[in-house]
Amino acid sequence: MSVATAVAEQVLNGLTVGMVYVLLAAGLSIIFGVMDVINFAHGELFALGAYFAFAIAAPLGGAGFWVALVAAPLLVAVVGMGIERLAVRRLYGRDPLYHILLTFGLVLIINDLITAVWGKAAKPFPIPAALDQPVTLLGFTYSLYNYGIVIFGAMLAIGTWLLLNRTKFGMIIRAGSQDREMVRNLGINVDTYYTLTFGFGAALAGVAGIVLGAFQNVSPTMGNSVIIPAFVIVVLGGLGSFRGAVVGGLFVGVVQTLARTYTPFLEGLIVFLLMIAVLLVRPNGLFGSAVEESHEGALLHGSGGGVLSPAARKKLGYAVVTALAVVPLFAELTGITYAVTLLEDMLIWALFALSLDLVLGYAGLVSLGHALFYGVGAYAAVLSLMHVTPSVFVALAVAIIVCAAIAWVIGYLSIRVSGVFFAMITLAFAQLFYNAVFKFKWTGGSDGLFGVDTFYGLAGVGIDLSAFELAFGPVILDGGLVRYYFLVLVVVGGYLLARRLIRAPFGTVLQAIRESEERASFVGYDVTAYKRRAFVVSGGLAGLAGGLFAANNGYVAPSFLHWIHSGEVIVMTVLGGMGTLYGPMLGAGVFVAFEDILSSYIDQWQLVIGTLFVLFVIFVPRGLVSLPRTVLDHPVVESALERRRPATTETEAEHE
Template identity: 65%
Template structure:
């Protein structure tokens, strides 16, 4: 096959994949443009469509079953989407749009575990009619008829949806509601019902994409996770809320991914002794493109999206610091008591003869520092970084590389992790802080994915196998001992490497909290909170908003790097891998911890980390679907306890006061009750 024919075939494959992305991104873009909802569960709805089709096709047979599934499965997923909007998304209207990201991340955990529960974890194949699988040869190009079917079918469906939204009364109302929803309500139209249908339509489009891709490749429980990041790239490139942008971005990303996968690293010959080759940039190109677009033109290549909400119904991020019932002195005493209990916990655990819970507590302390680092930017500046795990992962890699190639001293390894991550945070922060809101969330996600994919490209990082084989020296300059070699007997208690690490991590966690508390109570912290509450006002009175945000981002990145470095130092850690540290799902998990505990409090996210990991450990011992339970709890917290666990005492006090005020008084008139209330 000639190069031209081969390139043409790959372009057809790229367009085929791109049309799947068009269906996925079109629904995602419509939902955001009309409803201001960044739907992270969109990928799981994509996978759900494929699994519904699998069941329908299996029951009816490949021939009739495939065509039936192509109609019925999207309707079923559309109904699921309607239920999601009605019972989870709708109560959040009027809140900050970033709560939709948090809520839909919880839905990711729920839907993914439900899929595993119903269909299992085995990779499956969705059969397509035999005549669609036949190869078609044109001018020496051999491509399956199914490729052409996917292109034509997806293209016709996308065009139909576009015309439906542009040329019908329904579309006119939706577009009017996206421009000014209150005006539409004022003329007597229940716009919320239209929003519900829009969400259902977007979910159905994702399901169609999942079905056609399922017939092209295989179906797995991770397929939703694998497409959601490219989908976000597409809507950012084309423009959040732009249907035309989704079509253009989907085709562009599909072609770029196919070409870089096929020709990356290919050598084309030599010229004057220089080998000409195409760089192996698979997995990197689209993220670099996304970052460039966000920096140069955040509104996307098309700009001026067809759907753009200007209603202004946007609230603030709710912090757990508001409405507390305990005084500062009481909080200090409770904190001291908690630290005291943690200090004696290992000895109580040793009495049981099982040190597993010491290992678990080590993980809790590491994640507590990680969650604390996130709270500095999310709870105090109102920025939600969806790529915060980049600092955690880089910190782990830096510490491991230092101990492998330079010195095994854990002090130098941790110091290196903090410095490198702070430097990266300064660079990333300087670029990312130029945008705000969902655009900031997207650009940090792009940087994190860039690091994640870059790790696979370098030999010194171990690629997909990760790093392993280092020793940790507990000391510096030859003064100390090998951490794994420490084994002491003190007062009948055996002091193991895990216990030594535990107290080291505990000291660093407490020191990190005190350090963060110190500068948050200083004028620096007051300025950050002012920026979070009213950025324009803070800038008007003379504060360099960008500088303060960048400083907070650097501190946060360095602290997250220290948490990652501790992961590498931990005695029970034998390998540092990309999926273990840099996968985007870890950014979501630490956001869950922060919101669960109560952001904007510093100590709340640390409590949230303990609760999350403790719940994971307990639930995983009883069921494989522990993420389903955690996700459900998280969704309930986003809906009903958005200020986190630390706000529960104040909620209980408010409820008691409300009950007392509503109950009839005996022997007192109303004025007496009000006087003594």
């Protein structure tokens, strides 16, 4: 085979994959362009289409594929319309962060439903016999099914374009994306059109899932594997641009295929480098128009939502620290030592959530790639322990310095863009680092690094936890307890440091920026510089959290940098109540505890957590810290309290 023929074959492979990306990204782009919704559950709708097709085709034999190709997308469209009606619609007018949070919760729900019905193993989904045959064109043989994907995808893309640009339906949804109230004032039920648009975007994802599912196997992880490339495509092409989704999908498919064949080292890296470059040079993408950064709603922080006075909260804080100090002693006496391990995980995630709150809750920066600092901190700590010194103190210092330095560079490049573009560029950097750690031997590749020795001290002066043991009556203070108390000390110290920063003039400026960036800039503050400093401190604290986990557990793996951890820590921050410091720490503790407890009793624990989180995003957006105030402000409770007040007054009058 000649070089030209080999390249042509790889380009055709890229177009085959790219056409699947086109169908997936087109639905994602339409939903964002019309409704301003960043749908992280789009990948799960993609997987749902593949599984619906598998369930329909299996009992029907040869004709099953063709029936499924029509029926399965319609079922996914119905699911999508239900999601819009029951959940997404309630968040219109809020900051786009809440759409991200809501759809992240839906990821947990849909993925667990898929595994509950079809199991965790991959399912074979054979293509029809008529398409499963070779065809020779231009000197090389290629599967007819691959040609079919390209032709079918092109026809569907053209049909979608005609629907959006040459029909009354397309005219109405395009007008609604510009001015929803104007369309409503014309007597058009724009809400119905929004529901249909979400369903249509979901159906396109379902078609893409069917096409790819027959090309390979159907598995529960297939949605997770395509959602990030889909976001890369819509960013490259332009958020909300259908033409950009088509061009970007084909381009990414070809680039990925050529990189896999001719430059394997760049596979998984090059598309994120392109995404970062486009966001820095042309944030609106190749074909996107300017996106308005002003929204009807804002981030709802939890400060002021509680019912406790500052003095009461201070006493409660002392009580929590006391409990953290006492619980391990009771665990030693009762033999329930697993409680200490669970508390360690809760504390580490609490510090991680605290670090995010500095930028999300106070600076108003939505970082979708914060797992980058957690993972890099873990790698930096383990590499320091392996190659520099076994001192945990040195390893944690290295983790903080490295992550703060990376945060400064990323902040310097990223904070010049704002809103959804900042969220996307942090996601791109995180995915770039996530793919990079697989490439090097010194990072351990896909296996990660493990088996490190630790020493709690400096210059040979300290404690070797493996040999440490000290008895206090019935309680034995061993190395595990020393490690736990050191962790408590670091986490409490991190909280006190963050609180000191927020109460200082620096924190006051951050809160002013959160409330009104334009006003803060007008009075003379360098808004970009303050955001960058907050981002650096946040990155350093996240690196400390990752370093603590690595030092405590003696290993690190690429999964530490996976985007799903960025989503989880955002969930924790909002669940507890952003903008309070202690709220995200509470949210992290509740999330980790629920995950541990539920996973011990039921397989579908993600379904329960996802459902609870979706309800919180919709009904308690200010988080757990605001829950008492939310309950007291409920009309039923207020009415009951009002009825009791006069009765109490009359009783007191009679007594007098």
